Amino acid sequence: MTPEERLRELAIRHAAFAWLDRQRAAGHETFTQQDTTGLSLAGETIRLMPTQQGIWKPGNLQAALSFRTVYRSDESLRPYDDNVGGDGLYRYKMRGDDPHHYQNRALREAMAEQLPLIWWQGVPGGYSALYPIYLIGEERADLQFVVDIDAVPQPDIAASQVDIELDPSYREQLTKLRLHQRPFRAAVLRAYRTSCAVCSLRHSDLLDAAHIQEDGAGGRPVVTNGLSLCKMHHAAYDRRIVGITPSYEVRVNAAVLQEVDGPMLRHGIQEFHGKRLMVIPERRAQHPDRLLLEARYQAFLDAS
Template identity: 40%
Template sequence: MDSEVEAGLRTRIINEVMQRAEGNGGFLTRHELLEWTVDGRKLPVIDYSRGIRNPADFGSTLSIVSSAGGPYDDVESPDDGLLHYAYRDGDPWTGDNRKLRTALETGMPLILFRKETPGVLTPVAPVYVVDDEPENRAFIIALDEAFRFMPRGRDMTEDQRRYALRLAKQRLHQPAFRTRVLVAYESHCAVCELRHASLLDAAHIIADGDPRGRPTVTNGLAMCKIHHAAFDQQMLGVTPDYEVRIAKSLLDEIDGPMLKFGLQAMDGRRIWVPSRRSDRPDPELLADRWKAFAPGI
C-alpha cells in the first residue's frame, strides 16, 4: 500500500476507534475490534491471537496490546511514563519486530490497547514508537509525537519528565481506571442508575493525589457527570453503608427540575453497586471520605 494512502487510512481508523470508544464509556470489546470494517471490508484492529496487529498490506504496525501479567514483559517506566514494549518472539529484525521498527523510522502513529479485564480493551491513541533498545529487546512507546524529538531516560530535563508523567496520568491511567470502574458497574451511575456510558465518569472515593487514592475499582464509583461534580464539590456524599446524602444547603434551595429531581430526590437512596462483592466500594474509604462531607449535612 502506498505510504500516503496507508497514513490516511490509519488516521481514519484511529479517529473512528477513539470516537466509538468514547461513546461506549472509553472502552471497546475484543469482538468489536476483531469485526472492525472499513468501507464494508473487514479489517480487524487487533490480532486474533497476538498482542500486535500488523495488517498484511500495511508497512508498519497498526496496534499493540499491553496487559499486566501477560506473556511479555511490557513495563511502564515510573520515571517518565514511557512504555517499554518487549520484542515479540523470534528474530528481532524480522516479522512483527520489523514492522514496529518501521513505525519508529516513519513516525506512523499506532493504537495502544490496554487490556484491563478479559475481553475489554481501553484504546489510547495516537501513540508512537520513539526508540529501539536491542540490548533490552524492547521498543519505547510514547504518548506524544514530541518524544520522537526529545531526549529520554536520564537525559530528560525535569520539566520534560513532569510533562511525560502528567501525560501518562491523563491519557493512560485515568482512561484505564474509568474502564475498570464502568465495566464493574455495568455502565450504571451508582446514584441515579443512568446507563448512557458516554455520560459516565469514574469518581475517586479517595482522591488520586492522596497516597491511599489508588486507581482500583474499590476506590471508585461510576457516576454521571452531574453527580460526579456534586460528589467532588461535597454537595453529595455516600455513607459507608452505601446511602446517598445531599448537603442540607442544597436540600433547602428552591430551583429548577435538575435540582429537585437530579439531586434533592437522591437523598436517602442506596447506591447501585457491582454484583461482584470484590468490586464494591470499600466502606473504610467511604468512611474517610464521609468525614469531609458530614459537616455539610
C-alpha cells in the same frame, strides 16, 4: 514506504480510530478479539487486535497497527508504572530478544513513518483501546520503544493539551495517570452497566469513572475504588456537595439541601438525599470498598 503507501496506512488507521470513537459514543469501551475482527475500513477488511502475540501488523499493511498488554488481576494495582522511564514516558518491550524480529521491525516502521497506533490495554472481560499513540524513540540495548501518549484524548482530564515543556517528574505522573485512565474507565463503566450509581443515567458520553480515594491521594485505579457517576454527580461528589456513606446511601451537604434554585438542583441533587445508590455492580467483589467510602465520607462531613 512510498508516499502513497503511507497515505493508505494513515487512511486505515483514521478509519479504525473513527470506528473506535463510534463504539465509545455508543457506550462500548471494552473490546474482545471478536469485536475487532472482519471490520471493513477504508476499503479493506481488517482486524485491529493481535491474536496471540503482543504486536499486530495486518498482512495488508507494512507497519504495526496495534499492540496489547494483558490484564493481570494480581498486578491490577499499577501494572504500567514499572515501565515509565526517568523522562516520564512509557517503554514498550520488544518481542523476544531479537530487535530484528519481524514484529519489532513492524513497530520500527510505524516509528519511522510516524504512524499512529492503537494500544490494547487488558481489562476484566477484554481490552480497552488507547489511541492514537506514537512511538518516538528506540532503546535497542534495552529492547524497548519509547511511547508517546500525549495525543490521546482524555475523558476526564481538563486542559490536557499543554504546550509548555513538561518537567520530567510531572510528565511521569501524567503518563501514569493517563495509562490507567482508560482501563479504569472501561472496567468501572462495565461493572456499573454504563449507568450513574446515584441517578442511573445511562448516557455514556455523560458518565465518568470517579475515584473514591482520589488519585492524588494514592487512590488505586481498581473497580472497588471507583464509582460510575454522571458528570454532574461526579462534580458534586468531588466538591463535597454530595457524599456517599459506607452503606451506599447518598447525602447532600446541609447548606445545599436548604438552597432554593431551579429544577436541576431539586431533582438532580436534593431529591437523592437519603436514597440508596441506584446502581451497584452485580458482582460482590466489585462493590465499592466500604473503608474507602468511609474515609471519603468523613471528608464530606468535615467540609459541611
